[in-house]
Amino acid sequence: MLHKVNRLSSTPKLVLSSIHSAVINNANVNVESESSFQSINPATGLSVGSVSNCGEKETLSAIASAKDCFKMFKGSLHSSRAKLLIDWADLITKNNRKVAELVTLEMGKPFSESLGEVNYATSFLYHFAAHIRSGLVGEMLTPGMAHWRPVNVKQPVGPVVTITPWNFPVAMVTRKAGAAIAAGCSVINAPSEDTPLVSLCLAKLAVEAGFPPGLFNVLPSTIENKQRIGKILCEDPRISALSFTGSTPVGKLLSKQCADTVKRVHLELGGNAPLIVFETADIDRAVAGTMMAKFKNAGQACNAANRILVQKSIYTEFVGKLAEKFVKLKMGNGMEKGVSIGPLVNSKAYKKVSSIVNGSLAVDVTNVDVISGNKDTSIGDDPFYTPVILSCQENNHLPIFHEEIFGPVAAIYSFDTEAEAVEMANNTRYGLQAYIFTKDMAQSWRVSENLECGMVAVNEGAISNANNPFGGWKESGIGREAGHLGIDEFTEDKLICFGL
Template sequence: MGANERPLHLLNYINGEWQGDNLETFDVINPATNELVGTMPNGTEKDVLAAIEGADAAFKEWKKLSAEERAAYLEKMYARLIERKEEIAQVLTEENGKPLKEARGEVLYAASFIKWYAEEGKRVYGRTIPSKGEGQRIQVIKQPVGVVAAITPWNFPAAMITRKLAPALAAGCTFIVKPPKETPLTAAKIMECAEEAGIPRGVVNMVLTPNEAFSETVQKSKVVRKLTFTGSTEVGKLLMKQSADTMKNISLELGGQAPLIVLDDADVETAVEGTIASKFRNAGQTCICANRIYVQSGIYDEFVGKLKEKVAELKVGNGLEEDVDIGPLINQKGYDKVVRHVEDAVAKGAEVLVGGKGHQTSEQDAPFFEPTLLINAKENMLCMTEETFGPVVPVQKVESDEEAVRLANDTPFGLAAYYFTENMSRGTKIGEALDYGIVGWNHGAPSAAQAPFGGTKQSGLGREGGAEGIEPFLETKYLSIGIK
C-alpha cells in the first residue's frame, strides 16, 4: 500500500457533495502488485442526471463571473495540487503503475494546465467590425458553450482531466468528468483540490458509471452542450455518431501511430535520447510515444548500437521504487497485445536485440514486459501498423528522406511524429511533409500546456492546450446593432 495505511475509499463528487456510500463498489488494483489500492462506488444513470442538473444550475452563475474571478479560483486549485503533489503522485503510481518520478512529473504537468488557463481565460477577446453604414455597429463576442461532459483515459489520470477542466472553467463552462475505472482515485483527489479551492458547488463534478450509461445519458441530454473525449479512435467514432442527434460540440483526442525518423546527418546521441524519452515513458503507454522507428542506412548501425545500450539499462519494477524506469502494463489485455506484437514481428523476420519477454508465468502475475528493441522491422508487422501501447521499439532501415516520409505518413492516424536531422533546409521540408498534428524535430517530449495538442486524420478533432485549447469551450456570437 505504500504511504496508504489502508485502502482508500473515495466517492463520486456531485453538485458539491461526496456521494455513493449507498452504492455497490468496485476495487482499484495496483497493476504492479495486484494489491487493493482502494474502492469507488458504481454510479448509475441517476447519478449522471444529478451531476447534469447540478452543473446546469451552477452554470447560470459561474458564467456571470468575470475572467479575473474565475482565474482566482483556478489559482487556488493550482496551489492545492502543488501542495498535495507527493500524495497525489503516490496514489497515481499505485493505481496506474507508472514510476513515481513520472507520476510526480504528471501532477506538475496537470497543475500547469490550471495555471495556464487561469491566465488564458483573461485573454478571451471579441472584436468590433466596421459596418456598412452610420446607423449600424457590428460586434463579435465570445461566450461559454455551457455544460461540458468529459471522458478521460487511464494512462494520464491527472493531466487528461485538467487539460479539459481548466479551459472549460476558464471559459465559463461547468464540468462533469467520468474517469476510467482503472484510475479513479487520482480523479477523486483532483476533485478534492477543486473543493478545497472553494470552487462553487456544481461547477465541477465527477461520476463513476459504466461507459455506456455515462455516454448515453449525456448524449441524450439537451443540457450538456459539449462532449470532450480522450481514448481510442473506435470509441471516438461511436461518440461522434451518438452526438449527432443533439448536435453537440465535440472534441476528440484519439489514437496514434507515431513514427520517428533518424536521418543520416542526425546527432546520434540526441536521436537516441529522444527515442528513449518518447518511447518508454509510462512503459510505452502514451498516445504520442514513438511506435515505429525509421533510420537511414548510413547511420543505422551506430544508432542501433547506442539505442541497444540505453534500452538495456532501463530497469523494470514496481513504480514505487525510486530507481525504476518501466512499470507494469495496465492490465492483462494490454499485456497480451504487446506479446502478440512481439511474437508476430519475430515470426516475420525481426530480431530481438534487447528484451522480448514478459514476466508473467500466469495471469495472476503482474503484467510486466521487458523493454524491447527489435531490428529488421518491416511494413507488414503488427508493431509497424498498429499502436502497440507497450515498451517495444521496432527499427526499420530506410534509404532516403522520401522513403522515410512515405512510410511515416502511410497510416490513417496523424497525432504525433518525430524526426532527427541537423540540416535546417532538410528538416523544414520534412516537418512540413509529415501529416501529423504534433511534430518533434530533434525533440522527443513535445507536450506543454502552452502548446496546442491534437491530431489530423483519424487521430481526432480539435486541439487541447495553448491559446487554441480554450476555443472549443466558447461560442462566437455576432451582434448587429442599429443606432440612431
C-alpha cells in the same frame, strides 16, 4: 432511496479509504443500489480502494447540478475564474507527493514520473488562469453596411463532459477541466475505471479551493456502467460539449451518440507516431530523444514513438547506441527507487502488446532481430512487459507497423531517401504526432510540412506543454487542447451587429 449524500468538508483529507464516493454538487454521493468496484494496483494486484459504481441516477443528478451551476457561473468575472484555477493548482502542488503516490498506485508508472505529471498538470491550470484574466477575446469586424457596427464575441458553450484516460490521470483532467472552467463552463468528469481515485482526489481539492457546487463533478464507474453513462451524457440536450481522450473506436462511437443533439465534440484519439532519424542527425541526441519518446510511461501514450524510421547509412550505429541505453532500463514496482519502467496498466494491456509483438514475429521472425536480453519477448510476469527492441530493418509489411503498440516496444525500420521516409511516416490512418531528428534546417522544414499530423517535434523527444496546442489529424482526433486554442474549444462565437 438510491443514493446517500454527505457534504464534503472544506478541508478534505487525502486518505485512500475516504476517497471512494462520486462527487456531485460538492457532495460525496455513495451509491447504494449498485455494487462498488475496486481500483487495483497493477504492480501488486492489491486493491487501492473501493469506489462507488455510478449509474443513471447519479449521472442525471450530475447533469442537473452542472446545468444549475452554469446558469450562475457563465456570468462570473474572468478574474474570479482565474483565482479558482490558481487556488486549485496551489492545493494540488501542496499535496503533490500524495497525489503522485496515488497515480503510481493506481496505474503503475514510476513515482518520479507521477510527480512530474502532477507538476505538468498544474502548469495547465496556471496557464489557463493567466490567459483568462484578460477575458475571452472577441473582435470588431469590418462593417458590411455604413451604418453597421458588427462585433464578434465569445461566450461559454455550456455544461461540458470530460472523459479522461488512465495513462495521465491528473494532467488530462486539468488540461480539459481547466480550459472549460476558464471559458466559464461547468464540468462533469467521467474518469477511467483504472484511475478513479485520482479524479475523486482532484474533486475534493477543488471543493477546498472554493469551487461553487456543481462546477466540477466526478462520476466513477466500471467500464460496463460507463458505456451506459456515456450514452446518457452524449444524448442529453443539457450537455453542450464532450471532450474525450481515448481509443479511436470509442471516440467514433461517442461522436455518433452526440450527433442527434449536435454537441461540440473534441476528440483526442489514438496515434501511430513516426520517429524519423536522418543521416544528418546528431545520433546521440536522437537516441536520447527516442528513449524519452518511446519508453516514458512504459510507452503508454498516444503520442509515443510507435515506428522508428532510421536512414540506412546510420541504422546499425543508431540501433547499437539505443540498445546501450535501453538495457539500463530497470523494470519494477513504480514505488521502488530507481525503477524506470513500471507495469502496464492491467492484464488486458499486457495481452494486447504480447499479441501485437508475437503476431508480427510469427509473420517474419527470421528477418527481425529481437533485442531484449532474452529472446522470449513475452518474458515477465503479467502485467510487467519486458521492454524490447525489434530491429525490423526493411520489413515494414509487419502488422506491428500499423498497430498502436501502447507498450515498451521499439520497432525500428530502415529507409533510403527523405521521400521514402515521409511516405512511410504517412502510411497510417492516424496523424497525431511525429518526431524528426536532423541538423539540416531546410530538411526539417520540408519534412515537417509534408507530414500528415497535428504536431511535429524536431530534435526533441517531448514537446507537450501548457503553451502548445495538442491535437491530431485524420483518425487521431478533432480539436486542440492546451494553449489558447484549448479554451476556444469550450466557447461559442456570437455576432452582435449594431445599426446606428
